[in-house]
Amino acid sequence: MKGALLLNISTIDEAVFKDIPKITYEGEGSTNPLSFKYYNAEEMIGGKPMKDHLRFAMSYWHTFTFKGMDPFGLPTMEREWDSLGDPMTIAKRRVVAAFEFMQKLGIEYFCFHDVDIAPDGETLEETERNLYEIVNLIEEKMKETGIKLLWGTTNAFSHQRFMHGAATSCHANVFARAAAQVKIAMDITKRLGGENYVLWGGREGYETLLNTDTKLELDNFARFLKMVVDYKYEIGFTGQLLIEPKPKEPTKHQYDFDTATVLGFLRHYGLEKEFKLNIEANHATLAGHTFQHELNMARIHNALGSIDANQGDLLLGWDTDQFPTNIYDATMAMYEVLKQGGIAPGGLNFDAKVRRASFEPEDLFFAYIAGMDTFAKGLRVAHKLLEDRVLEDVIEKRYESYTSGIGQEIIDGKVGLSDLYQYALEHGDSKLSSGRQEMLESIVNSYIFRTK
Numbered sequence: 001m002k003g004a005l006l007l008n009i010s011t012i013d014e015a016v017f018k019d020i021p022k023i024t025y026e027g028e029g030s031t032n033p034l035s036f037k038y039y040n041a042e043e044m045i046g047g048k049p050m051k052d053h054l055r056f057a058m059s060y061w062h063t064f065t066f067k068g069m070d071p072f073g074l075p076t077m078e079r080e081w082d083s084l085g086d087p088m089t090i091a092k093r094r095v096v097a098a099f100e101f102m103q104k105l106g107i108e109y110f111c112f113h114d115v116d117i118a119p120d121g122e123t124l125e126e127t128e129r130n131l132y133e134i135v136n137l138i139e140e141k142m143k144e145t146g147i148k149l150l151w152g153t154t155n156a157f158s159h160q161r162f163m164h165g166a167a168t169s170c171h172a173n174v175f176a177r178a179a180a181q182v183k184i185a186m187d188i189t190k191r192l193g194g195e196n197y198v199l200w201g202g203r204e205g206y207e208t209l210l211n212t213d214t215k216l217e218l219d220n221f222a223r224f225l226k227m228v229v230d231y232k233y234e235i236g237f238t239g240q241l242l243i244e245p246k247p248k249e250p251t252k253h254q255y256d257f258d259t260a261t262v263l264g265f266l267r268h269y270g271l272e273k274e275f276k277l278n279i280e281a282n283h284a285t286l287a288g289h290t291f292q293h294e295l296n297m298a299r300i301h302n303a304l305g306s307i308d309a310n311q312g313d314l315l316l317g318w319d320t321d322q323f324p325t326n327i328y329d330a331t332m333a334m335y336e337v338l339k340q341g342g343i344a345p346g347g348l349n350f351d352a353k354v355r356r357a358s359f360e361p362e363d364l365f366f367a368y369i370a371g372m373d374t375f376a377k378g379l380r381v382a383h384k385l386l387e388d389r390v391l392e393d394v395i396e397k398r399y400e401s402y403t404s405g406i407g408q409e410i411i412d413g414k415v416g417l418s419d420l421y422q423y424a425l426e427h428g429d430s431k432l433s434s435g436r437q438e439m440l441e442s443i444v445n446s447y448i449f450r451t452k
């Protein structure tokens with residue numbers, strides 16, 4: 001029962017997950033729950049090892065700080081570090097646990113918010129000191145293990161001071177405080193060689209228009225992002241800046257609603273060259289889109305930067321952040337990734353948490369194995385679909401009428417409404433072709449069933 005893990009560790013560096021072996025690929029037939037059935041890191045798919053296609057990352061917050069509470073219940077997670085008392089000791093033990101965890105799973109990247117790794121101090125200076133003490137340890141572990149930082153970010157939404165937002169707060173001193181936090185988090189991300197820096201507008205949105213100056217808030221949000229860009233160049237951070245769209249939760253309406261909204265916002269404020277998007281599956285579904293829709297929209301606008309791989313529950317309708325196990329979604333996500341020629345310098349961050357009742361440490365391993373295997377299988381299927389040009393040939397044929405005659409003239413901008421009026425008078429209706437949706441769904445299914 002709970003408490004069984006209350007520990008006596010002799011050194012902070014002692015192994016945490018002592019009973020868990022290194023997770024290896026055993027293939028489809030294996031019944032060992034602590035093995036990969038589809039994820040075979042070094043296996044070549046289309047000339048590239050699987051691990052380089054997938055670039056899996058561990059989310060520090062959901063994996064190492066989430067305690068299992070929900071709006072109705074207290075923490076449930078059995079995590080030995082939480083019983084250590086002193087917040088800095090807990091923070092250090094978490095680092096040890098996190099690196100052991102990633103090594104055992106063969107995960108080469110991680111992502112974190114400032115507040116995930118170190119406790120808040122009484123003052124900003126103390127918070128910064130705490131952060132750097134842990135960053136030193138993380139840096140050591142990174143050197144020792146070769147594990148890299150996919151992205152860093154700032155949590156400017158949990159603390160009470162952010163109740164009205166951060167960059168969109170009605171209080172200028174809160175704007176300043178959020179800016180200070182981003183500065184520190186960007187410094188840390190740069191120092192740790194982070195390949196990206198993420199901005200998720202945690203509470204950048206509103207609850208009611210009755211008290212909100214949306215114009216000022218949006219302008220301020222853009223001012224804030226402009227400062228982020230300037231600072232990036234000032235310190236010579238070469239990573240990619242990413243915005244993570246989400247339509248609602250915690251606020252009723254988040255300004256970064258979805259890909260299309262964010263792209264429109266960036267263009268309006270002239271920021272489109274500086275930011276790409278970090279697309280999260282569960283945020284897509286909250287916005288009333290499919291995961292693939294959001295990836296597709298980002299990709300065709302050359303803005304697909306990285307992915308938060310998780311899934312929601314359509315019956316619940318909030319950000320449940322579950323581990324992704326839906327093979328159909330994973331397949332179509334990897335299809336979009338392959339279409340864009342890869343996700344680097346982004347990756348697939350498991351922004352996902354185990355369910356409240358999955359409270360034992362090994363559940364973390366089962367969860368990551370499930371997510372990694374699902375995306376590995378998705379990659380295999382997507383690669384095969386593309387190799388066989390299953391959808392490409394159908395799509396090419398479907399739009400054939402634009403490759404010659406009047407279609408080509410429309411594409412080339414050679415005709416206007418009067419020309420087309422004439423054309424329509426002369427030609428009338430033509431025979432249409434079927435969309436063949438069910439046939440295609442059945443073919444995709446057959447690829448999922450038969451691809452190893």
Ligand code: XLS
Nearest residue numbers: 153200244280308319351
């Ligand atoms: C919350 C977001 C968050 C970001 C990082 O819904 O997904 O976890 O990814 O701040």
Ligand code: NI
Nearest residue numbers: 244280308351
């Ligand atoms: Ni996310």
Ligand code: NI
Nearest residue numbers: 280282319351
């Ligand atoms: Ni989320």
